[in-house]
Amino acid sequence: MSSVILRNVNKSYGNLPIVKNLNLEVKDGEFVVLVGPSGCGKSTTLRMVAGLEDITQGDIQIGDRAINDLPPHKRNIAMVFQNYALYPHMSVRENIVFGLKKSGADAQTIKRKLADVSEMLKLDDYLDRKPADLSGGQRQRVAMGRALARDADVYLFDEPLSNLDAKLRHHMRTEIARIQHQYNMTAIYVTHDQIEAMTLGDRVVVMRDGVVEQVGTPMEIYLQPTNTFVATFIGSPAMNLFEAKIEGEDLVFDKYRIPASKIANVDMHNLASHETVLVGIRPDFFEDSALSLKRSPSDNLFEFNDIEVDLVENLGFDKEIMFKLGGEDAKARLDLRSHVQRQENISLSVDLNRVLLFDTSPQGMLINAGEV
Amino acid sequence: MASSILIKNEARLGLKMVAPAIGIIGLLVIYPILFNIYLSFFDVQLNGTKTFVGLDNYSDLLGNPRYYHSIGVSVIYLLGTVIGTTVLGLAAAVLMNQEFHFRNIARGLILLPYFAPVISVVFGWQFIFDPVNGIYNHVVVDVLHLTDTRENLIGNPDSALFVVILFDIWKHFPIAYLLLLAKLQSVPKDLYEAAAIDGQNAWGRFWHVTLPELKFVIATVVLLRIIWNLNRFEDVYLLAPNVETLPIFTYYQAFAGIVDQGGAAAISVIQLLVLVGLIWLYVRKVLKW
Numbered sequence A: 001m002s003s004v005i006l007r008n009v010n011k012s013y014g015n016l017p018i019v020k021n022l023n024l025e026v027k028d029g030e031f032v033v034l035v036g037p038s039g040c041g042k043s044t045t046l047r048m049v050a051g052l053e054d055i056t057q058g059d060i061q062i063g064d065r066a067i068n069d070l071p072p073h074k075r076n077i078a079m080v081f082q083n084y085a086l087y088p089h090m091s092v093r094e095n096i097v098f099g100l101k102k103s104g105a106d107a108q109t110i111k112r113k114l115a116d117v118s119e120m121l122k123l124d125d126y127l128d129r130k131p132a133d134l135s136g137g138q139r140q141r142v143a144m145g146r147a148l149a150r151d152a153d154v155y156l157f158d159e160p161l162s163n164l165d166a167k168l169r170h171h172m173r174t175e176i177a178r179i180q181h182q183y184n185m186t187a188i189y190v191t192h193d194q195i196e197a198m199t200l201g202d203r204v205v206v207m208r209d210g211v212v213e214q215v216g217t218p219m220e221i222y223l224q225p226t227n228t229f230v231a232t233f234i235g236s237p238a239m240n241l242f243e244a245k246i247e248g249e250d251l252v253f254d255k256y257r258i259p260a261s262k263i264a265n266v267d268m269h270n271l272a273s274h275e276t277v278l279v280g281i282r283p284d285f286f287e288d289s290a291l292s293l294k295r296s297p298s299d300n301l302f303e304f305n306d307i308e309v310d311l312v313e314n315l316g317f318d319k320e321i322m323f324k325l326g327g328e329d330a331k332a333r334l335d336l337r338s339h340v341q342r343q344e345n346i347s348l349s350v351d352l353n354r355v356l357l358f359d360t361s362p363q364g365m366l367i368n369a370g371e372v
Numbered sequence B: 001m002a003s004s005i006l007i008k009n010e011a012r013l014g015l016k017m018v019a020p021a022i023g024i025i026g027l028l029v030i031y032p033i034l035f036n037i038y039l040s041f042f043d044v045q046l047n048g049t050k051t052f053v054g055l056d057n058y059s060d061l062l063g064n065p066r067y068y069h070s071i072g073v074s075v076i077y078l079l080g081t082v083i084g085t086t087v088l089g090l091a092a093a094v095l096m097n098q099e100f101h102f103r104n105i106a107r108g109l110i111l112l113p114y115f116a117p118v119i120s121v122v123f124g125w126q127f128i129f130d131p132v133n134g135i136y137n138h139v140v141v142d143v144l145h146l147t148d149t150r151e152n153l154i155g156n157p158d159s160a161l162f163v164v165i166l167f168d169i170w171k172h173f174p175i176a177y178l179l180l181l182a183k184l185q186s187v188p189k190d191l192y193e194a195a196a197i198d199g200q201n202a203w204g205r206f207w208h209v210t211l212p213e214l215k216f217v218i219a220t221v222v223l224l225r226i227i228w229n230l231n232r233f234e235d236v237y238l239l240a241p242n243v244e245t246l247p248i249f250t251y252y253q254a255f256a257g258i259v260d261q262g263g264a265a266a267i268s269v270i271q272l273l274v275l276v277g278l279i280w281l282y283v284r285k286v287l288k289w
């Protein structure tokens, strides 16, 4: 295992910059998850680490050696490709052990690894098939097996579970987490799946247009997003943002006045320098006031009264409601026991310790940063 | 199953479309073959009179040492040209699949020998190996001083065989190159990437990705080259008529000196049988089609 360090890494195709000044240190044995919208340069970043794309500018280091000019076959990296890239003329078995054999593993090790991997990925029944005779999800598992069978310094995963059904995905996710803890692998893992990002990552890297927007633990990213992009990209449904005027000590929007001093980590002095701010509230942090769940006098709650519900979606374990707040569409995720109906007037309460404030600049930077 | 219905429909349509062609081919190919088999049992005179001789043509042939010699020459010729064109074509295809400046021009230029008319390039080659003025002897004797004696490579049937092989490789590798390049361009790039990640260097990637991907095209090239060159006449005859491959031997037998059309017919019947057998073996056992 090895650490991976990217220093001021840039990648352009012609004049078109794709990855811009990327800095990232993946520690030895750390599992880093890369998320970001489609086309933001996640695959490109992985491919630079693997040596499949050359680096326009900057340095990449694996362990303590610079690898900018090291060809991929000398980097001892394992990778799951976004489009599998299985060898069509080899059976599943041959695909899985191909890299292992090349690395000089003895017959015993190869046999054991093959058995481990095929059991874990539920591939036992397919070992003698050719990739063309497999379903998409099965191919993806073979691609995964090919990487996991290797004894590599660094593991790169490019959306390795994207084609699996929910149950298999959950199984694989826990398996990956288990292997990760067992072998302490250094890994960079690209995903679009929020749950994978939150559960697998020691740290999460959020990218946009080739720029790293935030690096942090999953909880930091979720509770303290540095800007509105990260705030709305992570979490589903996305965080609600309302524009509020600052009037004295209060944040005012629509008919509501929120006492700013009760919101966590607010520097009132700093706040006074803004005319307007964006108030960010995650749908999960709304509660149906009628339920009065876990309420105690010490709670730092704010009530949004007189809200008209536009739509209720029952998701089974909880329900999502849509409503208008200050003229904006908003969403809340409520407890299953809530009895709200469409077009009903209700009141929702929010824990002010969980409310975030962003400035109204184009970047929308977090104002009330603090401890998680 | 829907797909098998589709396949049957296609087969039926295909049959209708090829029916006229089969008729024409039947007339143009089957008739001469049958006539050839018929002739091989006769002694044919120049004026056209035929005398039935039974299997005499065949026993004469099998007792003729020149026949066995020509078989030996043909085997060497086939081995040399088939391997040579395939390997050179493969090398050229791999090279031309790399990115470099003026690649498109280079890709076109490689095809030139294939387009050039045999009759004109043959004289060029004869000139190269001319014992007195040829560039080959100039380079070997005067420039490199490898030997003192000027050789007439084409004059000597043994060395002429190798000149003929070389000529065929030069003239026909472009077709191998063309077929292989077409396939090479469709090999997914990510297979090479996966192999590199799996620790394979350039040679390993060629061995484990390129070759398996090209397997069937290489096999097709080999098959075509065998068929073409077993019957190759003009290239050999024009460049070095002293190299007696089977077709040349057949020609001498049929039309030169003592004309023996019946004997020549016997040769081609045997050759046809061997060729059919060879191809059948190759297709079933080697290609496993």
Ligand SMILES: Nc1ncnc2c1ncn2[C@@H]1O[C@H](COP(=O)(O)OP(=O)(O)OP(=O)(O)O)[C@@H](O)[C@H]1O
Residues within 6 Å of the ligand: A013, A018, A036, A037, A038, A039, A040, A041, A042, A043, A044, A045, A082
């Ligand atoms: N060879 C190329 N030439 C020009 N642009 C390219 C090339 N390869 C990729 N790009 C561009 O680089 C950008 C980043 O691509 P990349 O594949 O890294 O995105 P991604 O973050 O992995 O997206 P996704 O989530 O859809 O897989 C894209 O806008 C893409 O169009």
Ligand SMILES: [Mg+2]
Residues within 6 Å of the ligand: A042, A043, A044, A082, A158
């Ligand atoms: Mg990608």
